[in-house]
């Protein structure tokens with residue numbers, strides 16, 4: 035941090051919050067709130083005279099609230115920049131600090147929060163992780179038994195720069211503990227709290243044990259674990275060393291800690307799995323290795339940055355294997371544990387990767403994006419035809435790429451568009467098209483796929499990222515499924531226009547599959563939700579029309595679920611097999627007029643509606659989009 | 664290429680029974696084993712984690728013969744603590760059901776009904792936490808009469824029915840009225856200050872049990888019962904009649920009763936007794952019901968000291 039602050043090209047803004055992020059890759063407008071310190075940074079020399087006279091003491095969160103700080107404070111001696119802050123919530127306005135500061139006149143109670151806007155080319159998010167509060171696990175007594183502490187508290191207690199100058203003491207009587215127990219997976223790998231593994235606790239609990247054993251060779255340390263995970267280079271060897279040093283390892287997840295109310299010693303109750311017996315051992319102090327969880331304000335940050343969260347709340351990467359550092363929003367990158375628990379080596383690697391990804395943007399004159407962007411044909415937008423834009427496109431876009439300015443036609447900020455096609459399918463006026471996935475292109479595919487014996491075919495709409503991958507996997511894994519399937523790819527289930535489905539049934543398709551990602555896997559933040567909502571409407575509509583159950587199916591299939599893809603298609607084939615040809619034909623004929631009626635306003639359905647007129651304005655719009663992209 | 668046909672494993676059978684579904688999520692972390700009191704208190708071979716493992720490893724016979732299959736009392740202490748949210752008692756119940764279907768029988772000693780005394784009132788079937796007793800009809804001397812009968816694979820031996828039967832018609836060795844009465848001193852013996860009836864499960868093995876035994880016999884007399892549900896008001900009355908000044912009944916915390924709800928039955932009976940005492944304004948004697956949780960190490964000492972102080976002469980003199 036000190037080094038970073040010295041670097042002339044790094045502008046460190048502490049005590050500052052990101053309020054909002056607007057714009058797009060290369061052109062972000064970021065609003066920052068520089069919180070009032072009530073101390074003028076250019077006058078404060080960090081002498082600390084103010085803190086010495088301040089009569090108020092409050093717990094210091096930096097020391098895990100184990101030690102106090104004053105109402106005017108720096109959290110730690112290495113603070114960057116070395117400028118004090120007045121905590122107004124604690125301050126009693128005695129102004130002793132002002133007096134102590136004297137002629138420097140660095141303290142200024144009239145200072146207010148300042149809002150500044152900066153032009154930013156790329157953003158690296160490195161907000162890290164938070165800590166699970168083990169007091170909700172009554173069985174471990176944290177918060178009730180003074181000598182049950184968390185690993186973060188242990189980090190402060192055995193830190194040579196910490197409150198005890200590295201002299202390990204236990205809270206109840208400040209004596210040096212002789213027998214210590216560490217408990218792993220507290221709140222991690224626990225469906226009641228956090229199902230995931232916290233990644234680094236196994237290693238840091240071994241690290242803490244080794245450090246303590248080096249400092250106090252006679253302490254007795256036992257680590258209780260479910261599994262010890264040492265998957266990186268050198269980690270297993272470190273674990274070996276710990277065992278050779280005499281650190282005890284008990285495989286068994288403690289079910290209970292009780293306390294002797296006089297000595298405040300603790301009894302850890304667990305099964306020793308290797309023995310198959312329940313054991314209860316007495317310790318002076320117990321450390322709980324609590325789960326790493328998302329930051330408490332992670333949801334808020336995710337909406338400020340307009341990025342997505344994985345199940346569990348961590349920030350979600352664009353692609354777990356191929357673009358692990360990128361967010362789904364161009365120009366925003368993740369470094370470190372904000373994306374999921376990572377230890378220091380992994381966090382540093384991610385930080386370097388994010389920096390290099392970001393510098394590519396900063397060094398480019400022009401930024402190329404995928405050419406599959408959406409384009410509005412202003413002539414058809416209801417703003418032009420009816421005087422008022424309906425705004426459905428704005429609602430559908432997960433990236434805020436569609437804007438409607440007053441009574442003008444909708445417009446797409448090409449640099450922000452990721453090409454899910456949600457707006458294209460949602461637009462009731464068919465005023466938006468998607469380059470390389472135009473209605474005309476998709477319709478001609480539908481027509482070609484259903485050209486021959488359509489009643490025998492199952493038309494499967496798949497999204498590029500999940501169900502298409504699922505179908506692929508079904509193929510490469512040789513899972514057998516019906517040969518009557520005809521697959522068709524779009525980028526996202528959001529692009530699966532109702533009109534495509536109507537057209538398929540108008541042409542007499544036997545069955546239609548509407549498939550995409552599971553909601554949490556959607557590549558386009560909320561594109562799947564747009565698709566799912568539409569699919570739901572279609573499903574209800576076909577039910578009302580008494581379509582045979584199973585002729586229209588909506589399924590969310592991940593790229594790993596090849597078996598599911600095959601199963602769903604075979605089930606659909608079974609639905610068709612269970613109908614007699616006459617029955618199927620009658621149903622197709624019965625629904626046809628309805629489909630035709632629904633397609634009347636859709637441009638270019640042979641024999642049903644007029645072909646779309648590619649007017650100059652659309653061509654202009656497309657050319658413009660090409661230029662900007 | 665020929666593929667092996669699907670084989671229905673023991674695990675499949677267990678998983679097909681509601682409650683057994685999540686069996687395979689088990690981490691084998693041992694939380695359930697150490698949460699459960701049975702291994703430490705009565706059966707060293709009792710181990711729910713290992714039973715789950717036996718199911719997964721297709722060890723059917725071993726599982727059917729394992730004490731775990733038969734001794735789980737469905738208290739669900741372990742369920743609350745399992746990090747994989749496996750409903751362990753239901754998995755065990757599924758194994759037990761399969762064992763019973765396969766002709767295995769419970770090794771526990773069930774209660775037995777003495778038909779000569781049984782009136783067929785059905786109270787036992789109402790109080791039993793396991794629906795072990797039921798009523799049946801048979802012709803006696805030309806008349807249809809009703810009697811209780813007990814499903815020996817369901818009875819866990821808590822004795823709640825024994826404590827509830829108004830006619831002493833249902834009982835079992837180890838929990839019979841005479842055996843409990845024999846632990847209460849008769850007026851011609853040394854009379855302690857208090858008598859405590861303590862259930863077999865609420866106190867922590869080791870420290871707390873030792874603590875209870877450490878009081879001198881002329882101060883505290885300890886009567887062991889399998890469950891507070893077994894307590895019969897007449898035992899409390901007999902105790903007071905013998906001259907003790909206080910009766911302390913010690914059972915599990917609400918929600919932690921080893922026999923699911925014996926402690927509720929006890930609370931109800933002791934509450935009624937207390938009200939009756941107040942109504943007849945009997946000279947003040949203490950009857951207390953305390954419910955101690957597994958986490959409350961050392962609490963029994965406070966409870967005993969408190970009731971001892973309450974009944975001590977110094978207090979009476981005031």
Ligand SMILES: Cc1cc2nc3c(=O)[nH]c(=O)nc-3n(C[C@H](O)[C@H](O)[C@H](O)COP(=O)(O)OP(=O)(O)OC[C@H]3O[C@@H](n4cnc5c(N)ncnc54)[C@H](O)[C@@H]3O)c2cc1C
Nearest residue numbers: 160161162163185186234238370371372376377378379381
């Ligand atoms: C007890 C313990 C011991 C550990 N020991 C080791 C070890 O020995 N070796 C090892 O490799 N790993 C260890 N780890 C893991 C290590 O802590 C992480 O790998 C590392 O901290 C991740 O770094 P980070 O920069 O991603 O996040 P963090 O270290 O969490 O840093 C995030 C920073 O962002 C700031 N921040 C958060 N939100 C905002 C916001 N909205 N605006 C501005 N700033 C914000 C936070 O204040 C914080 O300073 C340990 C973890 C724990 C809990």
Ligand code: SF4
Nearest residue numbers: 431451452454455457
């Ligand atoms: S909804 Fe999708 S296609 Fe439409 S503008 Fe937004 S990102 Fe582009």
Ligand code: SF4
Nearest residue numbers: 689690692693695745
């Ligand atoms: S507590 Fe749950 S996960 Fe752990 S061994 Fe028991 S059943 Fe398995």
Ligand code: SF4
Nearest residue numbers: 699735736738739741
């Ligand atoms: S339900 Fe109760 S008796 Fe059965 S295994 Fe769990 S803790 Fe033991």
Ligand code: SF4
Nearest residue numbers: 791818819821822824
């Ligand atoms: S002893 Fe308990 S389990 Fe057995 S029948 Fe009586 S009440 Fe039911």
